Amino acid sequence: MEITVHLGAALINTYARCGSIKESRRVFDGIPERDLISWTAIICGYGMHRLAEDAELLFRSDGVTFMGLLMGFSHKGLVxxxxxxxRRMIQQYGFKSTLEHHSSMVDKLGRAGRLDxxxxxxxxxxxxxxxxxxCGLLNAxxxxxxVDIGERVIEQILRIDPGYAGRYVLMSNIYAFMRCWDGVAxxxxxxxxxxxxxxPGWSLIEIGGQMHIxxxxxxxxxxxxxxxNFLKDLEKRMRIEHYVPEIKCVLSKLDEEHKDDMLCGHSERLAIAFGILGTGDGEVLRVIKNLRVCVDCHTATQVHKIVKQEIVGRDAKRFHHFKDGACxxxxxW
Ligand SMILES: [Zn+2]
Ligand SMILES: [Zn+2]
Structure with a gap:
């Protein structure tokens, strides 16, 4: 089929959402006559994956494209x-900033630790x-x-919309991190x-055309x-690579040894272990999780460089590309 502008943009968007940003770029490069729609699709794709440099290289100025670009700049140091x-968007181009633009700015400041x-x-x-x-600020x-700012923020969030479990859990996580068990309760x-x-948390992985949950x-x-068994063995090898389990991720007062076990059973750990067992070296693993990935699973997945596989994870919040020991x-996130 001929890749028209609209079809191209749809494909770019689809690939980006599935975690295959390289494929998005291939489609973009193959569109004979690119217009604002195709540019916007690819820049938003890069933004979705927090690939600021690539997004900036392709930058064109309109409100949506600015959004993609701002999302890309959520890395530390790019505040x-x-x-x-x-500022350019508002002053030079005269665009009205939307809630998404605001969210993105909060995200950026938060990421850099500039919570005040x-x-x-x-x-x-x-x-x-x-x-x-x-929520962007709560995440920061x-x-x-x-805890102080967190408490002010959760109050605002629950006033606006008290219906989402994830927000209570996030605040509870902040308390647990600071070992304020009263707050958790x-x-x-x-x-x-x-x-x-x-x-309940679940993770999904596709192997050989079959979905495993x-x-x-x-x-x-x-x-x-x-x-x-593979997970246990992997953890031993990871500890040699200086991996220390982040037991703060277990949100209760269990004894420390038991906490290690609690982490190893997280659904993304099981999905990734199964993925490594079921594929060959060099194959990209794609895992989807319905909730946010916890700090420990995130660290553990980075240490997975010992199995030399690229892992693309999508959690409730964003994409994570794990490669060569970094995300x-x-x-x-
Ligand atoms: Zn976890
Ligand atoms: Zn990550």
């Missing part, structure tokens, strides 16, 4: 650049911030372990009062024994 483009500035930025917005703008509070109680239940501590897969998100 200033993001702020420059944000991010809170101030939200306070000065010319439109009413929605829950997702606040988790990364930097800031308070969030649990609040969830109960508001009748919110946490959806894993729940946490799942033992229902036919190769379950093999998977758990494209720069450890911020």
């Amino acid at each position: 200033q650049k993001g702020q420059q483009y944000y 500035e991010a809170e101030e930025f939200i306070g000065n917005m010319d439109v009413e911030p929605d829950a997702s703008v606040w 509070c988790k990364i930097y372990g800031n 308070r969030m649990r109680l609040l969830m109960k009062e508001n009748r919110i239940s946490k959806p 894993f729940l946490a501590f799942d033992k229902s897969h036919p190769r379950s024994n093999e998977i758990y 494209s998100c720069g450890d911020y």
